[in-house]
Amino acid sequence: MFELPLVITSKRTRTSRKLKYQYINNLSKKYDGINGISNGQTELPTPENSATETSENEEVGQQKRRRIRKRLKSIIGESYSDLESDEEQPVEEVDNEERKFYRKYEKPQLTFEKWQCDPRKRTPIQRNRINYNRMNRIQRHGLRRMETSLAVASRTNKTFFHATTQGYQLFDPTYGRANTFQLKHIGTLTSLLHINVLKRKWELAYKCFALLIRIPGVDVRTLWGLGERILAERQPTRSLEFLQWMSSVYSTKLPFADDVNYRMAPVFTKGSKTHTPKYTTTWLWECLIRYANGLEDLEMDSKSAAENFQSLMDRISEMVLGPPYMDDPEVWFIYALCHMVKADTLSQQFDPRLTGSARDIASNQVIQHIQNTKSHLQQCSSKGGFTFPKRYIARQLAAFEARLYGKIDAYDMDEEEDEDNDAHSPSDESGMYPENLDTQLIDSEASLSD
Amino acid sequence: MDDGLLPQHFPTGAQLAVGVRGSSMYVPSQEETGKNGGWVRHFEDDMPFNLNELQIGKDAIVLDDPSTFIVEDDDEDGMESLRNLQDDSPVDDEVLDDDNEFNEQWKETIIKDLRWERLSPSIPSNFSVFQGIDFHKDPMFDTRYGSPISPQDYVPGTLINDITQSDYLAAVRRKSKRETEKLLMFDPVVNDLFVAGNIQTARDLRSNSDQQTVIAFCSGETNSILKLAVLPENKLHLANGAQWLQELFAKNVDDELGTFASIDLKASIKSIKIADVSSLLGRCSDTVGVLTENALHFIKIDNIDPQTSHISYSMHEPLKSTSFGDFPFADFVFNPWELQQFAVVDIKGNWGVARLPKAIKPGSRIRFLPNLKGSIFDPEELSNWKRIEWSSSYSKLLIIDASKMVELDIENDWQLEVVQAKTWSYLRDYRRIDDEFGALLTSKEIIIVSTKSGNEQVSRVISWKHCLDPTDQTLRLSIQKMPLGFKMLILTCIFSKGHDKVYVHGFCHDQDRHLVQAVNGPILICMPHVFKGISSMHFLPYNEEERWIASDTQGQKLWLNFLFKDNSTNRLMHCFLTNDELSDPQDQLFVTPERMDAVPSLLPPIARHIDQVRFFIGQTKVTMFEEPETPIAPDSEIFQNFGYQLSEAINGIVESWENQQMDIEQVQPLLSDLTNVPTKYESMEELESLLHQLSEYYRDLGIVLTDFKTISKLLIKEETMNFDLFFSKLLQCWDIVTPNSLSVTRKVFDSILWSILRFYKSANYDKIETELRESLTEPYSEMISHWDEDESQLMGDQTSDDRLIQESSRPQFLFGSQSQIPTIKSSQSKSTRRRRHPHSVQTESSFNVPFTPTEQDLSSSRISGSQWGLLPNTMTPAFSLMSSPTPMLSQSQNSQRPRRKKKRIGGFG
Known part of the structure; x- marks a missing residue:
């Protein structure tokens, strides 16, 4: 009853799929013909893809070179993904009906379905209803073109075909699965x-x-979530290592080819040049949360936790230099949160009795982190497609800053701050509570969107 | 700017799965409260309510619809064989001539009770024994009423031609051995065949009385009769759960006296709905809509008598599908803001909005609203499955087919394809939760979508990857929401026609509906009494308003009542989920509490039993009359002989145990296998004392005989050694069924007794166990050794001896364990050869055939080859592949070229 962690194909499923898509293609072609829709526009422009197609030979050579380089790097001991070439998907013959069908549709990488939220894509309601005559015409046409392929199909496939074309659905999940x-x-x-x-x-x-x-x-990529959960329950550190391993081994910088028929959805299983794999973000989140919690625990062996946290930040700072993390708002957001946690901890540890340069250094550290948080958040929102509670974060950051100047008069500090950064510190502690402070909201939001 | 409480991708929302907890928000530490910084996550670990505490109620109450008998499909054949058996017996005519037990009703009673579900069979109130009535034996007069035809879907003509009788339909129903080879089809239009909902009639409104819960379900041979019944509101949430429901149905067995309103719609019912009215209106609907094969019927409930619960109703003129278009309807939905309005969609995606006449008068028709018609027809979508739902506002509709979801605004004249599921997944079901949320089930995920009117469009809020088989097209969703303290819990249950498990996952949102989170962990529930799968499932309505205030949820005991329908029979069953402790521990023996067998057995147990029982009855019948009156020896003599032979035989076996190797089958021999068992004795006490003595005697030798107590406990729920008592209990049961109860019971008793009496020597088990254990290969034996261990203890061991275990497991994988990953070299040579000579390989190694070389194949071998050296030293051995690294490196280098050239066949899974 569960999804098997591998790709199963058998001859029977392949043939039955082929029949189905041949029929579907016939239907839609006829339908388009009747409605006068020209065929050329339905195909999506795929610039990335066509680029790879044209430079195929070059690509091969490049890959070879890249491989050699990687080999060298791996010998040196640098952790580097060697699996990019695996992402190369096999390409079937061009006249494949299934491919013809899927070529028409955009293959989303982030979700299993394509979600459309843009009101500009709205169209007037389709008033033309389909009637029996027209439907019959289309179906007859579709079937006529199928005669030869149906004649040679096995009886099971024929039944499958007739059942699906009649609008019925198949009930048996094990249909066509090899029984080994x-x-x-x-x-x-x-x-x-x-x-x-x-x-x-x-x-x-x-x-x-x-x-x-x-x-x-x-394929471990279809199971890693379960593995992470199991390990997290048994040995929490191991689960982080596992995720790290996943993201180092299965990371790729190749673009996602849109015209290839993938057997496996990339949503939870793969990454590409434009898509950060889910295990990487999960790894970052888990690291962040666990290390941050360790950081808060001052009684515990906080040194190693702090070191861990620092190494996480270093790692992210390296990651955001290249694709796909460079363009992923979520990674930027995690990076920002790292600084925010850091600012929180440091501002809490800040000793108001300090004077002179020691005080300056301590407060500068906090302010540095706050500024980093802001700039990373800005990066995050500039990438788009990611929402986060901006006002809340801005208010918290202001509160951190206020800690530095503690009980001292807030007005003086305001001026000093303005030189450093554009934020305003809250005049009272009610800034902690999201609902209370309206003026603060506008200011801090403005400062974020700069 | 949308300022949600949790960070998330904008159109995507939070995507969660097992082990994927999604993004989080940092809540900084607050000095004044002394709180350390914390995190708010999409995956909420500590809810006031733990999903894992939910257990299923111990016994599903089967609510038989009296007009439809529970019969297995193949019973007909059974009856035939039974009849043949009688015909063969020479004395049949004389003896059975005035025997009336073979009329249809008797058969049903026998078969029904032979399932051993309840010991005391429930006798319908209209039950009567036709003593002295001479039944005509001519098969021409054999009525087929209540004959074992389970309701079947309509199959179109073109399909019928393809499906020969032996091939698909019949073979599937007869549970042939090669079931996996068969195609099973179903009509996707068939939706809920029963529904439970709140009804508030006009009179209720006038008298200011509360809504009543009404259950509407279909019955009859062809599923064409609609039945309506009232579930008394005050009893809905009683802790004793189910008793009252059973009583209700028992009371209603008789159509004449009962309060079931029964409506024959003369076409098989495909879907039943009770309008789900928006909470803004502050009332409930009074209309039940029923979709049949060719029309849409609306039943207006005029009055429900508060005393007798009698339902009076009137019907609108049925809306024929021909009055709408050329195709049959696929789905319909009531407007939640206007009781008289509804929308329909047909199987090709044409939709329309119509209005019910205010009053039911002759000549008043249901009218389609002009201009509110359209189509989402897609030539590429073959399935008839369509759904229509009202979205966030009065004018917005959602129309869903298997590959897309379209939102349209009928007032502002726009439509938008919100979801396009052409590639990785398909839409399977959609349920409206309330005015702001809906739950969408796809083949991969459960997605809570927000239909808030503030948003421009329907958008994803949070999703959970359910990991159920994506090829199972029968997955459907059932939801229940209930307030828990300051949060609203949304339970989503996925069920399928293919198995009896229900996958339950929870989501919750806070009162101002900003923070939507997933509740800790899904659970899997195994439904009792389900043989094939679940066709529909509904929770009984939950009284929200009263509980919303109750903030103290920690100790809140939940009783979630739900009804579900098996898809092989026509039974409605009741069950409940609770986090309360299940009372009555004694009864728990009878439930198989952990029946989550991973691999569904090919033959449902019940069918096997029925075969056996049927055979037994046949045999009894034959022998009963065959036996001539032979002179019977006195009991003492019989038992003396028997006892002597038995002890001889036992001694022999015991000796053989000492001397030679035994195999598993001989470890507990049946007494009845050893010698002829006496059948003609009279005194049961004699036998009892004989067996007692026997067991006493052998106990000293370390040999144990089966204790009769356990058996009697299982069968009659009483521990007794007394054969007489047991016998009389059995007699009671059989007495109702057959006039020959005495002899039948005797026979039953004998066969029970002799089929359970075994003896064994416990020392033997140890021997065999160690033998078997040693024969296992390493990983399996390790698994077995952990199988029954106490978990807490196991964890303790694990953490302390962790290093040790890993160290020890390492060499095992290195040297010659069976499950070791094949080395690069071997898999390579195989796959390249397969390319060239596909046929020869198929014959020569069947083991590798199912795997066309896929990318995983490659990647895993690649990892083992080149990634080995790159793994961090701290990596757990479970994820690094064990082999000596040096030769691998060179191999992988050599083997990269041919692999890269390989072309694989593309397509979507």
Whole structure:
């Protein structure tokens, strides 16, 4: 009953899919013909993609060079992804009906479906209703073109075809699946894995997971979420290591080719030049939250936690230099949060009794972090597509700053601040509470959007 | 600017899955409260309410619809064989001539009760015994009423031609062994076949009385009869859960006396809906809509008698699908803001909005509103499945088919394809939660979408990847929302026609609906009494207003009542989910609490039993009359002989145990296998004492006989050694069923007794166990050894001995364990060869055939090859592939070129 962690194809499913898409293509062609829609415009412009197509030979050479370079780097010991070439998807013959169908649609990387939220894409209501005559004409046309391929199809495929074209759906999930021992084994293990995770039996789940990912063909990228959960319950540090491993091994900087038929949705499983893989963001979030919590715990061995935190920040600062992280608002947001946490901790540790240069250094540290937070947030919002509570963060940042000047008169400090940065500190502590302070909102928002 | 409380991608919302907790927001530390900084996450770990505490009520109450018998599909054949059996017996005619037990009703009673679900069969109140009535045996007069035909979907003609009887339909129903090979089709238009909802009639409104919960369900041979019944509101949330429901249905068994309103719609019902009215209106609807094969019926409930719960109703003129267009309707929905308005969509995506006449008068028709018609027809969408729902406001509609969701505004004349699911996933179901939220089920995720009127469009808020089989097209969603303190919990349940498990995941939102979070962890519930799958499921309405104020949720006991319908039979079943402790521990023995078997057994247990029972009855019938009157020896003699033979045989076996290897089957031999068991004795006490003595005697030798107590406890819920008592209990049951109860019971008793009495020596088990354990390969034996261990203990061990275990497991993977990853070299040579000679490879190694070399294949081998050296030293061994690194490196270098050239077949999974 669960999704198997591998791609299954069998001859039967392939043929039945082929029949189905051939029919669908026939239908839509006829439909377009009837309605006078020209065919050329339905295809999406795919600039990235056509670029790769034209320079295919060059690409091969480049890849070779890149591989050699990577090999050298790996020998030096630099952690570097070697799997980019795996992202190369096989390309089937051009006259493939299925491909023809999918070529028409944009393949989203962030979600399984394409979500349209732009009101500008609205169209007037389609008033033309389909009637039986027209439908019949289309269907007859579709079927006529199918005669030869149907004649050679097996009976099962024919039944499948007729059932789907009649609007029925198939009920049997195992339809067309090869009935081998290994698939059964994988199926059983997958079910056990899921069930034990749901029942919170982590030891058993761990065993299943460990067995499962060793089976050839099983892709750990479809299971990493479960693995992370299991490890997080057993040994929290291990789960971070696992995620780190995932993101270093399965990261790629290649663009996502839109005209290729992928078997696996990239949503939770892959990254590309424009898409940060989910395991990387999860890794960053988990690191941030765990290290931040460690940072707060002053009694504990806070040194290593602080070191961890610092190394996380260093890592992110490196990551945001290149794609895909460079353009991912979420990574920028995480980076900003790092600084915010840091500013919070430092401003709390700030000793108001300090004087002279020591005081300046301490307060400058905090202000540096606050400024970094702001600039990273700005980066984040400039990338677009990411929402976060701006006013709330701005208010918190102002509160951090206010801590530095503690009980001293707020007005003096305001001036001093304005030289450093554009933020205003709140005149009272009510700035902590999101609802109360309206003037503050506008100011800080303005400062953010600069 | 949308200023949500949690950071998230804008059109995407939060995407969560197991292990993916999504983005978070830092809540800084506050000095004055002394609070340290914390985090607000999309995945809420500590809710006041823990989903994991929910358990399923121990027994599902089966609400049989009396007019439809619960019969397995293949019972007909069983009856045939039964009948043949009788025909064969020579004495049949004489003896059975005045025997009336083979009329249809008897058969049903027998079959029904032979399921052993309840010991005391519920006798319908209209039950009567036709003593002395001479039944004509001519099969011509065999009525087929209540015959075992389960309701079937309509199958179009072109399909029928393809499907030969033996091939698909029949074979599937008969549960052939190669079930996986068969295609199973279903009509996606068939939606909820029952619904429970609130009804407030005009009279209720006038008298200012509350709404009543009405359940509407379909019944009858062809699912064409609609039944309506009132569920008494004051009993809905009682802790004893289900008893009253059963009583209600028992009371209503008889159509004449009961309060079920029964309406024959003369076409099979596809969907039933009760209008879900917006809370703004402050009232409930009084109309039930029913979609049948060819028309849409609306039943207006005029009055519900508060005393007798009698429902009086009137019907609108049915809306024929021909009056709308050329295609049958696929779905309809009531306008939540206007009770008289509804919208329909047909199977090709044509939609329209119509209005019910205010009063039901002859000649008043349902009218389609002019200009409020349109189409979302897509030539590429083949499935008939369509959904229509009202969106956030009066004028906005959502129309959904398997590959897209279109939002349209009928007043401002625009439409927008909000969701386009052509590539990775398909839409499976949509449920409206309230005016602001909806739940969309796709083949990959559950998505809570916001339909807030403030937003421009429908947008994703939060999603949960459910990991259920994406090819299962029967996945449907059922939701229930309930207030928990200051939060509103939304439970989403996914069920399928393919299995009996329900996947439950929770979401919650706060009162001002800004913060939407996922609740800790999904759970999986196994529905009892379901053989094939669940066709519809509904929660009983929850009284929200009263509980919203109750802030103290920590100890809140929840009882979530829901009804569900099995798709193989026509039964409606009731069950409940609770986080309360289930009372009555004794009864829990009878539930199989952890029946979450991962692999569904091919044959549902019940079918197997029925076969056995049927065979048994047949046999009994034959032997009962065959036996001539032979002179019977006195009991003492019989038992003496028997006892002697038995002890001889046992001694023999025990000796053989000592001497030689035994195999598993011989570990607990049946007594009845050893010698002929006596059948003609009279005194049961004699037998009892004989067996007692026997067990006493052998106990000293370390040999244990099966204790009869356990069996009696299982069967009659009483621990007794007394055969007489047991016998009389059995007799009670059979007495209702057959006049020959004495002999049948005797037979039953004998076969029960002799089929359970075994003996064993416990020492033998240890031997066998160690033997088996040793025969296992390493990873499996390790798994087995952890299988039953106490978890807490296990965790303790794990953390302390962690290093040790890893160290020890490392070499095992290195040297010759069976499950080791194949080395690069071998997989390479195989895959390249496969390219050239696909046929020869298929025959030569079946093990590798299912895997066309996929990218995973490559990537995993690549990792093992070149990534080994790159892994951090701290990496857990579970993710690094164990092999000696040096040879791998060179191999992978050599093997990269041929692999890269390989072309694979594309397409979507």
